[in-house]
Amino acid sequence: MAAATLAAAGIAAAAACGTADGGGDRPGGGAAERLATAQLVQFGDAKVVPERSEEGPYGELATVRNAEELRSATELDKPDCLDAVNRWARLPGVRDAAASLATFARGEDTIAHLLVDAGADVAEEAVAASPPAECATYTATLQDGSTSTYRVRELELDRVGDASRGFAVETEMSGERVLLYSLLYRNADYLATTTILGTGDADEYADTLTAFSRAALDRESEILPS
Known part of the structure; x- marks a missing residue:
């Protein structure tokens, strides 16, 4: 992708990853x-x-720190929409929760799986949350003055885990469509997100999103205490 498109993709990824507010720091430890x-190594x-x-x-x-830096360097017409898809990152206790991020390369696509020991209450609240209606579209202005418009919609996907919901973030930069497909699911005390970022086929992304998440859930169920 061109540099400007990569920047646009970074903003889309920040929307899916979220940023954490407040709280102190503690070691993640064991x-x-x-x-x-409990992460997959190949799919x-x-x-x-x-x-x-x-x-x-x-x-x-x-x-997460990079997403925070990107947010501070980007001007949005609707500031709350940068992390519209994953507002759960603002919930109390999330910042200090143990987490693991596994990133996968698949041709020109990037697949990421984030697993957080959020606790049952936070995980349930996170999956129940919807993006604000005004975030269906929003515009970002980068430091170089270029702008991109983002479109957010909910995906109709089969359930994964105890509860789940999927979202798509789409933008276009330098004539190239950039897609970020994200699925958030709950597995008992654990909260997980699978994201696919790239310029490929939307239907294939939706199918892969569900299949990958189910494979990840199976792996988690083998390794983690219920």
Whole structure:
């Protein structure tokens, strides 16, 4: 992708990853390491990229910190919409929760799976939340003055885990459509998101999103205490 398109994709990814507000820091310790062992290492031709995967307290993950930096450097016409898809990151206790992020490469696509030991109450509240209606479309202005319009919609997908919901974020930059498909699901005390970022086929992304999440859930159920 062109550099400007990558920036646009980064904003879309921030919308799915979310940013964490408030709270102190504590070591992720063994809990985060256990979550990391519950991650898939391969799904079809998508292979994990160790140097782009990490674990620790959610608020200390480099991906989350980068999203916060991107947010501060971007002007939105609707500021609350940058993390519209994953507003759960603002819930109390999430920042300090043990988390693991596994990133996979699949051709030009990136698949990421985030697993958070959020607790049952937070996980249930997170999946129940909907993006604000005004965030169906929003516009971002980058530091170089370029603008991109983003469209957010809910996806109709089969349920994964105890409860789930899916979203699509779409933008166009330099004549290239960029898609981010995201599925948020709850598995007892655990909250997880699967995201696919790329410029490929939307229907294939939706199918892969569900299939990957189900495979990840099976792996989690084998490793993590219920």
